[in-house]
Amino acid sequence: MSAVINSDKIPNNVDLASDKKLGRALEAWQPRFLDWWREMGPEGFQEDLVYLRTAVSVDTDGWAHFDYTKMPDYRWGIFLTDRVDDRRIGFGDLMGEPVWQTVPGEHRNALRRLIVTQGDTEPASVEQQRRLGLVCPSAYDLRNLFQVNVEEGRHLWAMVYLLHAHFGKDGREEAEGLLERRSGNSDKPRILGAFNEPCNHWLSFYMFTYFTDRDGKYQLLALSESGFDPLARTTKFMLTEEAHHMFVGETGVGRILERSCELMRKNPSEDARAEGGIDLPTIQKYVNLWYSVSLDLFGGEISSNAASYFAAGLKGRAHEDRYPDHRALEQSLTLDVPGEGLALVKQDVALRNAMNEVLRGEYVEDSQRGLDRWNKILEKAGQSFRLRLPSTRFHRAGGIYAGHHFDPEGRPVTREEWERRSGEWLPTAADEAYVKSLMQTPIYEPGKMAHWIAPPAKGIKGMPIDFEYVKRQA
Amino acid sequence: MAASDKDTPAPIVRFDTEPSRYRHWQLTTEGPLARLAMKVDDTAPFRPGYALKLNSYDLGVDIELADAVTRLRFEHPEVRCVVVTSALPSCFCAGANIYMLGSSSHDFKVNFCKFTNETRLALEEAGDRSGQRYVAALNGVASGGGYELALACHAIYLQDDGSSAVSFPETPLLAVLPGTGGLTRLVDKRKVRRDLADVFSTLAEGVRGKRAKDWGLVDDVFPKSRFDGEVNKRALALAEALPAKKGPGVKLPPVAVERRDEGGKSRAEYRHVSLVVDRAKRVAELTLRGPADEPATSAEAFRERGVDNWAFALFRELDAALLDLRFNCPEVGLIVARTAGEPERVRAHDRALLALAETDWLAHEVVLHMARVLKRFELSARSIFATLEPGSCFAGSLFEVALLADRSYMLDAEGGPRIGLSPANVGPLRMANGLTRLETRFLATPARVAALAGEADLLDAAGAAERGLVTFTPDDIDWEDDVRIAVEERASLSPDALTGMEANLRFAGPETMETKIFARLSAWQNWIFQRPNATGPRGALTMYGRPERPEFDWRRT
Structure with missing residues (x-):
């Protein structure tokens, strides 16, 4: 094992060269991945030179190497953080036993399912975002989009490596399946709902990278605790990349807020829309939408799968070491569960069965932190409007609240009220049309920004904002 | 649990x-x-x-x-x-x-x-x-x-x-x-x-x-x-690709029943069926009444009578009574089956129905329904005794009840009961094993089935016993004691052992998918359901949805 990433056909730090069988399998998969990338990756930019970060080693600094690259030439590869000697399972019934370097037969199906579900989200988001480049607000943003896209592609590689290395023929078939499903295609949809939602303008893109990629962060944190060591080490390295995606989302929304406040100041009735910007209530609606569909990704509040994953040492909590007790057998979590009519009743759920909810809780806190920073922008601009996270009960399609209706404060409402008022809470077709109308033409000229967004505070890797982040070849 | x-x-x-x-x-x-x-x-x-x-x-x-x-x-x-x-x-x-x-x-x-x-x-x-x-x-x-x-x-x-x-x-x-x-x-x-x-x-x-x-x-x-x-x-x-059927369908109204308690017994009174449950003795007395009318002989008349055709009505009621017994009277271990009516009338209804069933889909459906109810009867995990007494009508389709019983008692007396066969006994009402009950009864001597098929007359106890169609034929001196003792003895045996024993004996002959399904349900599935690995305090079914994982006893049997 090495921190240095070699220069084999498939860059890796797992000594692929010495495992001929695995090497051959992955080399057979590689052209299919490239076919998929050309078909489903960013549309219209494959020949352009993009200023991208590429990993050259897994050391703290080494994985952030910047240079111009054509996206299809990006060095997608397999990088695991270094092995920790004598690592032990840190939670569940098998706590204290040595971690597994190979898949235990008993947990093979469950692990494969976890990996395939995680893996499926990676190409899905690339597919969802493939046409965004054509309406980008700046070359800087275009480059960030592509950075996110190639890294999602690499995360797919990370999961495919696990499938190929540890799950035999089934694993290879699942790896094929990851390239065959298509986001939003009802005949072969991606596995999870949020990854079939259209993401066809930049407000949604920033919300997606802020909220939906943050789900990814928490799933990766939970999987990086896994007793299956290769999974833990793979996901740990993925987390370093995921952080950038959320940065793109947080700064993107922040820049829109900044610009909207500016435009409001220009307008006698503080109407950002009248000035060609995005008004704050509309931004709140997109917060409501992407936050709620991302909450669904954590799974049911009461889940026997979650309990058995934890018991078996397959999936822990984020930062498991911060919890005092790692068996989680004695405690319970009190949930508000829909009862008769519009009532909510308290129900104690055994902690292990509530592990999805525990992870979701951490996610909610983390989401709030960025929201606070967005509100600072509003405060600084002298606006009284504040963005809020809706209740975790609001607009849920999975879990115990699915099929019931709640307003953003989490109060139960009737179906009639929901139908009457959901346009106040979630983007309407008119909102979608308006936001898209702002993003009709792409802006490729270095340093120039679309009217509805403020420039970033600084460029990438010390480069100026007007640096040529994407060299168009067309 | x-x-x-x-x-x-x-x-x-x-x-x-x-x-x-x-x-x-x-x-x-x-x-x-x-x-x-x-x-x-x-x-x-x-x-x-x-x-x-x-x-x-x-x-x-x-x-x-x-x-x-x-x-x-x-x-x-x-x-x-x-x-x-x-x-x-x-x-x-x-x-x-x-x-x-x-x-x-x-x-x-x-x-x-x-x-x-x-x-x-x-x-x-x-x-x-x-x-x-x-x-x-x-x-x-x-x-x-x-x-x-x-x-x-x-x-x-x-x-x-x-x-x-x-x-x-x-x-x-x-x-x-x-x-x-x-x-x-x-x-x-x-x-x-x-x-x-x-x-x-x-x-x-x-x-x-x-x-x-x-x-x-x-x-x-x-x-x-x-x-x-x-x-x-x-x-x-x-x-x-399937042929269209002639004539409209028949609406199925609810099966009417009157229930009442009679001093420690509960009685369910249907039009053609009575079910009296003695909870203390754990015995149910089931009485099926023969037809009082002449059978319909044309498809039109049959359709007009619809659910009121005797066989249709009786077997719908019998079905309801059997399900009632299975689900609501788990402690009743023995069903004593009786009939009341005229054997010749039953045979006349059978003949008319089976003749119609050759061309009329509704009559054919009624026959299939009768077959299903009889199978439900013998698949019930209860002992079944048939008692053939004066005034009974164990003939044709109702004689199937005597045949599916674990044993039968027929009174041998002057003016005693008579039984009779009809076309219903030699083809349409097959068991789960694909055979008729007569074929299953006489697996050792198939020739007797053919001989019985030609038996046109009603038979008294001696005739029935000689042909192997009933188990015991006590005379009127022994009748009461013999039947009482048999019932009491049966009710005293282990319900589990009886269920297994009866299921083994009832379904002789060839295996079909149907017999395999029920046999394996009774044996394997029910056994596994009782084992600690499934339903013990740490069994997988018990632990399902709970935070802890199951623990197994690894010994194979």
């Missing part, structure tokens, strides 16, 4: 329903096609204490299915293909509800499984013998009992969308077996290779798409955008 056997007084189970009262199914018909869509109301479990998530089912859901299958046969003769599907997104049916199973008493579970099995077989028989084929349109995950329901259909189509799958998670997740014939149908009906069936049955997440088709688990797969269209096309083709 043991606690719930005693603590919870079992609520009364009733089987009457009709489509406007369904909570869990939507039944629509259009020309030769019917659509039976499952949309289980998760807030309406049969008993409180669990939610019917993901189209999981309990007895309440299956009572509606059984009702729909019966009504389609009688009320919708125009329907020749029934598409069974789900009205929930991305989920066909998750099978029997685990929490319901976990909180039910053993006898309830067994009877629930048995009833569900009978419904599956009825659905299968509708395709084979009533010109009404079922097609499963799996537009979501079909797991456990959900896939078993599909297996009972003539064809299975699975949506190919990357997530819809068929699966048997019972063994890997719950440490039990699929309880409604799934394993048997996999290899016996669909003839799935046993090694592939082995892999399939240990793979909790199941098999999807092309592999499901390659392994023979489904007949075809279609992408979501074409799924409804392709299934419809095939359903229509199946329907059109």
Whole structure:
């Protein structure tokens, strides 16, 4: 094992060269991945030179190497953080036993399912975002989009490596399946709902990278605790990349807020829309939408799968070491569960069965932190409007609240009220049309920004904002 | 679980329903096609204490299915293909509800499984013998009992969308077996290779798409955008290949019954059937009354009488009484069956009915119904004695009750009872093993069956005994004591041993898929359900949904 990433056909730090069988399998998969990338990756930019970060080693600094690259030439590869000697399972019934370097037969199906579900989200988001480049607000943003896209592609590689290395023929078939499903295609949809939602303008893109990629962060944190060591080490390295995606989302929304406040100041009735910007209530609606569909990704509040994953040492909590007790057998979590009519009743759920909810809780806190920073922008601009996270009960399609209706404060409402008022809470077709109308033409000229967004505070890797982040070849 | 056997007084189970009262199914018909869509109301479990998530089912859901299958046969003769599907997104049916199973008493579970099995077989028989084929349109995950329901259909189509799958998670997740014939149908009906069936049955997440088709688990797969269209096309083709039936259907009204308590006994009085339960003695007295009228001899007259045709009415009532006994009287160990009426009239009704059944679909349906009820009778885990007394009419179709009994007592006296055979005894009312009850009775001497088929006269006790048609023929001096002692002795034996012994003796002769299903349900499934690895304090079924993992006793038997 090495921190240095070699220069084999498939860059890796797992000594692929010495495992001929695995090497051959992955080399057979590689052209299919490239076919998929050309078909489903960013549309219209494959020949352009993009200023991208590429990993050259897994050391703290080494994985952030910047240079111009054509996206299809990006060095997608397999990088695991270094092995920790004598690592032990840190939670569940098998706590204290040595971690597994190979898949235990008993947990093979469950692990494969976890990996395939995680893996499926990676190409899905690339597919969802493939046409965004054509309406980008700046070359800087275009480059960030592509950075996110190639890294999602690499995360797919990370999961495919696990499938190929540890799950035999089934694993290879699942790896094929990851390239065959298509986001939003009802005949072969991606596995999870949020990854079939259209993401066809930049407000949604920033919300997606802020909220939906943050789900990814928490799933990766939970999987990086896994007793299956290769999974833990793979996901740990993925987390370093995921952080950038959320940065793109947080700064993107922040820049829109900044610009909207500016435009409001220009307008006698503080109407950002009248000035060609995005008004704050509309931004709140997109917060409501992407936050709620991302909450669904954590799974049911009461889940026997979650309990058995934890018991078996397959999936822990984020930062498991911060919890005092790692068996989680004695405690319970009190949930508000829909009862008769519009009532909510308290129900104690055994902690292990509530592990999805525990992870979701951490996610909610983390989401709030960025929201606070967005509100600072509003405060600084002298606006009284504040963005809020809706209740975790609001607009849920999975879990115990699915099929019931709640307003953003989490109060139960009737179906009639929901139908009457959901346009106040979630983007309407008119909102979608308006936001898209702002993003009709792409802006490729270095340093120039679309009217509805403020420039970033600084460029990438010390480069100026007007640096040529994407060299168009067309 | 043991606690719930005693603590919870079992609520009364009733089987009457009709489509406007369904909570869990939507039944629509259009020309030769019917659509039976499952949309289980998760807030309406049969008993409180669990939610019917993901189209999981309990007895309440299956009572509606059984009702729909019966009504389609009688009320919708125009329907020749029934598409069974789900009205929930991305989920066909998750099978029997685990929490319901976990909180039910053993006898309830067994009877629930048995009833569900009978419904599956009825659905299968509708395709084979009533010109009404079922097609499963799996537009979501079909797991456990959900896939078993599909297996009972003539064809299975699975949506190919990357997530819809068929699966048997019972063994890997719950440490039990699929309880409604799934394993048997996999290899016996669909003839799935046993090694592939082995892999399939240990793979909790199941098999999807092309592999499901390659392994023979489904007949075809279609992408979501074409799924409804392709299934419809095939359903229509199946329907059109079957002959149309003449004449309208017959509406099935509820079976009328009057119930009352009579000093320690409860009596259920139907028009042609009485059921008196003596809870202290754990004995039920069942009386079937012969026809008082002349049979209908034309299809028109038969249709006009509809559910009032004697055999139709009596066997519907007998069916209701048997289900009542199974679910509401678990401690009754012995059924003493009697008849009252004129044997010649029974034979006349049999002959008229069977003659009509050759050309008229409704008469044919009634005969199939009688056969199903008789099978339900002998599949009941109760001892059955038939007592043939003066004034009884154990003839033809009603003599089948004497034949299915574990033993029979016929009074040998002047003016005593007489029995007689009819065409009903030599063909149409077959047992699960595919044989008539006479053939099964005389496995050692098949020639006697042929000789008996020509027996036109009524027989007294001596004649019946000589031909081996009854067990004992006490005279009027011994009668009362013999019968009383036999009843008391029977009621004193272990109910478990009797159930096993009777099931072994009742179904001699060849095995069929049907006999295998019930035998394996009784033996394997029920045994596993009782074992600590499933239902002990750390068993997999007990632990399902709980935070801890199951622990197994690793010793193999």
